[in-house]
Amino acid sequence: MKKKILMFAAILFCCTSVNAQSQDYKHEISLSYGWMSNSDWINIWEEVIKAPFTGKQERKNEKYFGPIAGEYFYRVSPLVAVGGIASFGHFSYDLYEKKDEGSQPRGEVTNNYITVLPAVKFNWLHKNNFGLYSKLGVGATFRSEKDDDINHSESDVHVNWQVSVVGVEAGANHVFGFAELGFGEQGVFLAGIRFKL
Numbered sequence: 001m002k003k004k005i006l007m008f009a010a011i012l013f014c015c016t017s018v019n020a021q022s023q024d025y026k027h028e029i030s031l032s033y034g035w036m037s038n039s040d041w042i043n044i045w046e047e048v049i050k051a052p053f054t055g056k057q058e059r060k061n062e063k064y065f066g067p068i069a070g071e072y073f074y075r076v077s078p079l080v081a082v083g084g085i086a087s088f089g090h091f092s093y094d095l096y097e098k099k100d101e102g103s104q105p106r107g108e109v110t111n112n113y114i115t116v117l118p119a120v121k122f123n124w125l126h127k128n129n130f131g132l133y134s135k136l137g138v139g140a141t142f143r144s145e146k147d148d149d150i151n152h153s154e155s156d157v158h159v160n161w162q163v164s165v166v167g168v169e170a171g172a173n174h175v176f177g178f179a180e181l182g183f184g185e186q187g188v189f190l191a192g193i194r195f196k197l
Contacts, residue, residue, distance in 0.1 A: 025196035028081065030071040030178070034187025037067045038160055039089050039113045039141065058096050058103065065090040067113070069186050073121050081121040085137045085162060087185055089113040095149060107149030115141040115160050115185045129172055135164040141185060162186045169194060 047059060066089035073083035092110040096103040119137030141160040146153040162184030169178035171194070179191040 025174075026075050027197040028071070028073040028075070028083070028194055029197070030069075030073075030192055030194040032069050032071070032178075032180075032186065032190045032192030034067045034069065034087075034190035036188040037087075037089055037113075038183075038185045039067075039091065039111075039143070040064055040187075043091050043111070057106075058098060059093040060096055060103075062093040063091070067115070067186055067190075069190070069192075071119070073119070075123075078126060079123055081123065083119055083121070085115070085117040085119050085139075085186065087113075087115045087117075089115075089185075095147070107147065109145065109147050109149075111143060111145045113141050113143050113185075115139065117160065117162055117185070119162070129170060131167075131169045131176075133164075133167045133169070135162065135167060135180065135182070137162040137184070160185045164190075 067087040068089075069085055069087035071083060071085045073081040075081040090110070090112055092108060095106040095109055097106050117137030117139035119135060121133055121135045123131060123133045125132040138159070138161045140157050142155065142157050144153065144155040162182065164180040164182035164184075164186070166182070167178060167180040169176045171177055174196050176194040176196060177191070178194050179189070180186075181189055
């Protein structure tokens with residue numbers, strides 16, 4: 001009987017040790033989808049600001065996609081992880097010319113946004129199955145625009161960022177779901193899946 005108890009205790013100890021080691025993650029890989037990125041806000045404000053000066057034009061059939069983002073972080077201490085964020089967003093609309101006989105279609109305008117942000121993450125609460133954190137990333141967005149009507153395309157680069165004030169993650173083993181609130185190129189709200197190794 002003692003032998004069985006000792007064997008059971010040894011197996012339990014080994015399983016506990018393996019589980020403890022598996023929770024000591026160093027690498028994080030995440031995929032997320034966000035809502036209302038900086039680029040989306042810029043598009044909305046451009047329309048509001050330009051409207052009085054482009055009274056003969058209007059946007060219709062606006063379509064937003066993204067931002068969809070991938071992240072990698074390496075934990076340098078229990079509190080701090082460093083890494084980067086890459087995201088993609090798309091915005092398109094049909095441009096119409098206002099005329100006496102009604103609106104006439106001019107063509108489609110499409111914008112694509114590729115953003116790269118070096119970032120740092122602060123893990124305020126770190127449990128095996130639950131965590132609270134904040135995140136800050138600053139980098140650049142590469143924007144390309146194409147106007148089918150006048151066969152015109154242009155591109156530019158501008159500074160961009162992501163500040164996630166609060167992030168919550170929950171999961172088990174190596175797979176976690178997460179959600180964040182903040183502002184920036186990943187959005188005001190974003191959610192996704194995270195793999196920890």
